Structure formats: C-alpha cells, structure tokens
Amino acid sequence: MPPQDENENDQTEPGVTFAELGIDKRVLRAxxxxxxxxxxxxxxxxxxxLLAGRHVVGLAQTGTGKxxxxxxxxxxxxxxxxxxxQALVLAPTRELALQVSEAFERYAAxxxxxxxxxxxxxxxxxxxxxxxxxxxxVVVGTPGRIMDHLExxxxxxxxxxxxxxxxxxxxxxxxxxxxxxxxxxxxxxDKHVALFSATMxxxxxxxxxxxxxxxxEITVKNKTTTSAxxxxxxxxxxxxxxxxxxxxxxxxxxxxxxxxxxxxxxxxEQLAERxxxxxxxxxxxxxxxxxxxxxxxxxxxxxxxxxxxxxxxVAARGLDVERISHVVNFDIPTDTESxxxxxxxxGRAGRAGDAISFITPRERHLLKSIERATxxxxxxxxxxxxxxxxxxxxxxxxxxxxxxxxxxxxxFYRDLITDYENQHDVPATDIAAALAVLMQDDQPLLMExxxxxxxxxxxxxxxxxxxxxxxxxxxxxxxxxxxxxESPKGPRRPRSDVPMAAYRISVGKRHKVEPRQIVxxxxxxxxxxxxxxxxxxxxxxxxxxxxxxxxxPQTLALLDRTRISGKLIEITPDASAPARSPGAAKERTKPRxxxxx
Numbered sequence: 095m096p097p098q099d100e101n102e103n104d105q106t107e108p109g110v111t112f113a114e115l116g117i118d119k120r121v122l123r124a125x126x127x128x129x130x131x132x133x134x135x136x137x138x139x140x141x142x143x144l145l146a147g148r149h150v151v152g153l154a155q156t157g158t159g160k161x162x163x164x165x166x167x168x169x170x171x172x173x174x175x176x177x178x179x180q181a182l183v184l185a186p187t188r189e190l191a192l193q194v195s196e197a198f199e200r201y202a203a204x205x206x207x208x209x210x211x212x213x214x215x216x217x218x219x220x221x222x223x224x225x226x227x228x229x230x231x232v233v234v235g236t237p238g239r240i241m242d243h244l245e246x247x248x249x250x251x252x253x254x255x256x257x258x259x260x261x262x263x264x265x266x267x268x269x270x271x272x273x274x275x276x277x278x279x280x281x282x283x284d285k286h287v288a289l290f291s292a293t294m295x296x297x298x299x300x301x302x303x304x305x306x307x308x309x310x311e312i313t314v315k316n317k318t319t320t321s322a323x324x325x326x327x328x329x330x331x332x333x334x335x336x337x338x339x340x341x342x343x344x345x346x347x348x349x350x351x352x353x354x355x356x357x358x359x360x361x362x363e364q365l366a367e368r369x370x371x372x373x374x375x376x377x378x379x380x381x382x383x384x385x386x387x388x389x390x391x392x393x394x395x396x397x398x399x400x401x402x403x404x405x406x407x408v409a410a411r412g413l414d415v416e417r418i419s420h421v422v423n424f425d426i427p428t429d430t431e432s433x434x435x436x437x438x439x440x441g442r443a444g445r446a447g448d449a450i451s452f453i454t455p456r457e458r459h460l461l462k463s464i465e466r467a468t469x470x471x472x473x474x475x476x477x478x479x480x481x482x483x484x485x486x487x488x489x490x491x492x493x494x495x496x497x498x499x500x501x502x503x504x505x506f507y508r509d510l511i512t513d514y515e516n517q518h519d520v521p522a523t524d525i526a527a528a529l530a531v532l533m534q535d536d537q538p539l540l541m542e543x544x545x546x547x548x549x550x551x552x553x554x555x556x557x558x559x560x561x562x563x564x565x566x567x568x569x570x571x572x573x574x575x576x577x578x579x580e581s582p583k584g585p586r587r588p589r590s591d592v593p594m595a596a597y598r599i600s601v602g603k604r605h606k607v608e609p610r611q612i613v614x615x616x617x618x619x620x621x622x623x624x625x626x627x628x629x630x631x632x633x634x635x636x637x638x639x640x641x642x643x644x645x646x647p648q649t650l651a652l653l654d655r656t657r658i659s660g661k662l663i664e665i666t667p668d669a670s671a672p673a674r675s676p677g678a679a680k681e682r683t684k685p686r687x688x689x690x691x
Contacts, residue, residue, distance in 0.1 A: 115141045118170035120204040125166070128200055134159035136314040140288070141167050144256075149309035150288040151302050161197045164258045164288045168232070169198070171255075174207050177229030179249070181256040182281070184237055184274060186264040187408045188214035192385055194260060195234045208232070213249075215239050223248055237265060237273035244280070254281045262291040262298050271297060278305045324441035326468075327475040328451040328461060334666040336424060336452055337365070341372055342478040343422070343450065344402070346486045351395050351417040354404045355436050357425040364654070365424065366404040368664060371600075376402035379409040407432050413439060423451035426460050430467035450475070480542075487539055491530075542634055594628045595643035596668040601658045602636045611658050612639060616665075619656040620649045638668050 136154045144167035168181045185191040195212040202208045211225045213235030243249035362378035369376035394400035421440045441447025601607045628640025653665045
C-alpha cells in the first residue's frame with residue numbers, strides 16, 4: 095500500500111479496517127482513492143474516540159499517521175451547511191500547517207463544498223480575509239497568526255466544535271504557550287479537543303488536565319527508531335573545517351540526491367551558495383521560502399535537476415523524495431527525535447541509504463545520546479584525503495571520456511583533429527591533452543596538496559596541536575634550528591598591541607585578485623583599518639591574511655558575506671599557523687604580499 099500521511103510506517107491493528115471504525119462513507123471513499131487499506135495503531139485508537147465525542151491525548155512520533163487520525167473523524171462529523179469555522183488545527187510552523195491542510199483536502203475529496211483555509215505568517219491578510227468572508231469549515235494555522243485574526247475580530251470561533259493541537263511540544267518550545275492557552279480558554283467549552291505530542295513535558299500535562307475532561311490517552315511508538323537500511327557514520331571535525339570537509343565528501347561519495355541539514359535559516363542560504371560556488375548543484379529551503387518555490391525546488395530534486403538540498407528541520411517536514419540517497423547532518427541536532435526524523439529521509443522503501451553526521455569535539459555527548467536512543471552505534475569515518483579526491487576526479491574524467499566516445503559527433507571531431515594533426519605536425523595525444531585543458535576551463539583537474547599543518551588531537555574540550563610547542567612558539571621539529579639573528583638596529587618594534595592571527599579566504603591567484611582588493615573589501619565590510627592588516631599570502635585558489643586575533647563574531651559574520659571579484663571569501667581561521675604575539679608582527683606601512691602557486 096502507498097505510504098500514508100507523514101510517511102507513516104507499516105504498523106497496523108490486525109484485523110481492523112477503516113470501514114469498521116464508523117467513518118463517513120464519503121471520507122472512506124477518499125481514503126480508498128489514496129490507497130489506504132488498514133489503519134495504523136494511532137488511527138485505530140483515535141478515530142473511534144473522536145467520533146464518540148471524547149477528548150484525546152495522543153503521544154505519537156512523526157510518521158505514525160496522526161494527521162489522518164484527527165482529520166478523518168472531524169470530516170466525518172462536519173456540517174457543510176455551517177459557514178463559520180467548525181474545526182481549528184493549531185500547528186507550530188507554516189510548513190506543517192500547509193501539510194495538514196493538504197491532507198484535509200485529500201480526505202475531503204468527496205465532500206463537495208467543504209473549504210479548508212491555512213492561516214500562517216508570511217502570507218498576505220487579503221487572501222485569508224476573503225476566504226473567511228466566503229466561509230470556511232476547517233482552519234489550520236499557526237498560533238501567532240490565529241491570535242492576530244482573533245484580536246482583529248476577523249476570525250469567528252464562537253461555533254467551533256473541534257480543536258486540535260498538533261505537535262504541541264514543538265509549539266511550546268517555540269514560545270506559543272500563552273497563545274495556545276488563550277485560544278483554548280476563549281473557544282466554546284463544549285468543543286472536542288485532541289492534543290498530539292511526541293513528548294509529554296509537565297507543561298503539556300498541565301494543559302491537558304486543565305482543558306481536556308476524561309480524555310482518552312493513546313500512546314504509540316514506532317517499532318524501530320532508525321531504518322536498518324541506513325548506514326550511519328560520523329566525522330569528528332572542528333567547526334571551521336565543516337565546509338571543506340563537506341566538499342571533500344561530496345567529491346568522493348557516490349550519491350544521487352542529498353539533504354544537508356543545518357540549524358538556522360541563514361546558514362541554509364550561505365551554505366547552498368558556497369556549494370554552488372564550488373560547482374555543485376545545490377539549493378536552500380527554509381521557513382522564509384514561499385510554498386510555490388519550495389515545491390519547485392523539491393520537484394527539481396525529484397527530477398534530478400538538483401542534487402543537494404540544504405534545509406532546516408522544519409522545512410524538510412513531510413519531504414519524501416525517493417532519489418535521496420544521503421543525508422548529512424552539517425549541524426548535529428540537539429535532540430534524538432530530530433536526528434531520527436532527519437535520517438528517515440533516506441533508506442526508504444527497501445533502498446540503502448547513508449547518513450553522515452559532523453560532530454565537533456564539544457558535541458561528543460550528543461553523539462552518545464543518539465547512539466543510546468537509536469540503540470545503534472554510529473561508525474567513525476575519516477576525512478577524505480587530497481589523494482582520495484584526486485583519485486575520484488581522475489576516475490570521473492576517464493568515465494566522461496568513455497561516455498563521450500559513444501556520441502554521434504565523435505566522427506566529426508575525429509576528422510577535425512586528424513586535419514589539425516596533419517597541418518601542424520602535432521601528435522594526437524598532445525591535441526587530446528590540449529582539448530582536456532579547454533574542457534577544464536583552465537582549472538586544474540587535481541586538488542592542490544594542503545600545506546603541512548600540525549596534527550590536531552582532540553582531548554575532551556581541549557584541542558591541542560601535536561606538532562606545535564606553544565611555550566616555545568615554534569614547531570617541535572624546528573627545535574634544532576639556530577635562533578634568528580637580531581637586526582643590527584635592535585629588535586623590531588611591534589606594529590600594535592593586538593595579537594595577529596591567520597585567516598583563510600577562498601579567493602586566490604586563480605580569481606585574479608590583488609592585495610589591494612583584499613584589503614579594500616575586508617576593510618569596508620568589517621570596519622577595519624589599513625593598519626589592522628598583516629601579512630597577505632596569495633596562493634592558487636585561496637589566500638592567507640593576517641588580521642587581529644580578537645575579531646568579534648559579529649565582524650566575522652560580516653566578513654563571511656564579503657565578496658571579492660564576485661566570489662564569497664568564506665573567511666575561516668587558518669589552522670596552519672598559530673596566533674602571533676603583538677611583538678611578532680613586523681612594522682610596516684602597507685601589507686606585504688607573496689604570490690605563489
């Protein structure tokens with residue numbers, strides 16, 4: 095049978111069918127149309143209770159089929175002649191509100207004249223007000239926007255018969271507790287209330303006791319927390335290394351479609367842009383993206399026009415794309431339920447899937463919590479090396495040659511090359527090599543080796559550079575070198591009283607940048623002075639810039655959005671050099687630069 099709403103699992107009540115639950119025949123027909131055959135446990139327990147007029151408290155995870163559990167009985171008892179709202183569903187986010195609205199419309203396919211209205215922030219009031227004036231039967235909305243309408247007097251809930259709190263724990267986490275209680279207290283006392291939550295914290299328990307009388311308490315758990323088809327791995331990585339680590343993984347992993355999960359809306363856009371700048375097909379979805387654009391983006395992922403989706407937890411709710419082979423937790427979630435929900439986007443329908451989680455040293459406890467909750471260990475993985483990346487690139491290059499040899503145009507180009515070979519007396523292998531250079535657009539095929547850096551050893555909360563002696567201020571393998579001779583004029587005077595640190599930016603010789611561009615852009619965006627710049631080392635595809643070591647997070651955030659020659663500079667601390675003491679910087683009037691490949 096096809097998956098039910100919210101990607102529910104195959105838990106069903108043995109021997110029970112929807113027809114035996116007392117559902118309206120028109121609603122039953124709609125369930126049959128969408129392929130539902132037998133109810134899940136939450137549906138089998140909740141539907142009869144709501145049809146009998148009881149209050150319900152449902153403790154159920156996402157994926158158990160709870161939307162149909164409350165939508166089906168509400169639609170079975172709806173009065174199509176009444177034009178004021180009879181049912182109100184409160185949801186924590188607009189994505190979930192839209193998802194629930196769509197489910198109601200599917201189940202009401204054979205109830206002519208029934209109107210469902212989603213109400214949420216970010217949508218114009220005009221559309222909502224016009225629909226309310228025409229009359230609606232079911233309103234699905236976020237607490238904040240519902241309160242706005244109640245305060246304006248544009249939403250009449252005086253004849254409300256059903257009130258559903260969907261994902262109540264999430265609503266309280268998002269600060270809607272006061273709005274929810276206000277709506278509960280200001281609606282008719284004889285309404286039927288259904289409260290659904292993944293957890294039952296004391297605040298929700300108190301609300302249920304206060305507003306729900308003689309409620310049927312229903313608890314449903316998934317049989318398994320994570321799919322056995324999903325290979326779960328983790329990479330221990332520092333935060334500044336995450337983008338480079340993700341880039342290497344994308345290069346070497348054999349994936350079809352991928353979702354990269356981050357914590358904030360802002361990071362979805364920033365990370366998607368960084369990935370596009372590196373040549374990957376990536377897009378962002380978050381709570382600020384309109385529904386039409388969200389649907390277009392998901393369809394592009396489904397149709398292989400897009401390979402990588404960078405998303406927040408909320409934006410990915412209800413997302414079901416068979417093509418997703420990998421999930422990457424760029425930011426590890428702070429609760430195990432979110433982790434289970436995220437990796438549930440892959441390894442579906444019997445297919446193998448991969449989940450990779452980035453763990454910073456301070457997040458080890460989250461890793462252990464996930465392993466305890468899922469009862470499955472996560473396998474440690476190593477960061478792909480430059481050699482791994484280059485081996486993959488060479489293999490893909492060879493595959494592209496093999497694929498091109500099957501083209502109908504090979505004969506035409508063979509004749510051109512033969513003519514060129516005869517006219518210029520150049521071997522065919524040299525011509526092929528030149529064409530490969532053209533195909534690469536003068537970009538190197540192989541990744542440049544990273545400069546040698548002291549290996550990092552993570553010990554609890556401390557990060558120690560194993561090859562660097564912090565007390566002596568030098569690499570341990572340089573201990574036998576003779577000390578530098580002092581200048582005849584005496585020790586150099588420090589340039590300032592601020593320690594300097596090295597920062598890496600993602601522009602270099604390949605982007606034809608000059609020192610003045612780097613200084614101008616960073617100074618303008620970060621509010622820095624020319625005297626704040628130290629050594630500038632322009633390399634092939636990046637540069638190392640010395641800046642004050644005490645740059646604030648706000649300044650770094652501004653600099654992270656800086657562009658030079660149209661490219662984001664992606665500024666990060668450079669791990670290859672320690673912070674320099676104030677006296678270590680040489681006095682100079684302008685940044686000293688060194689160009690090298």
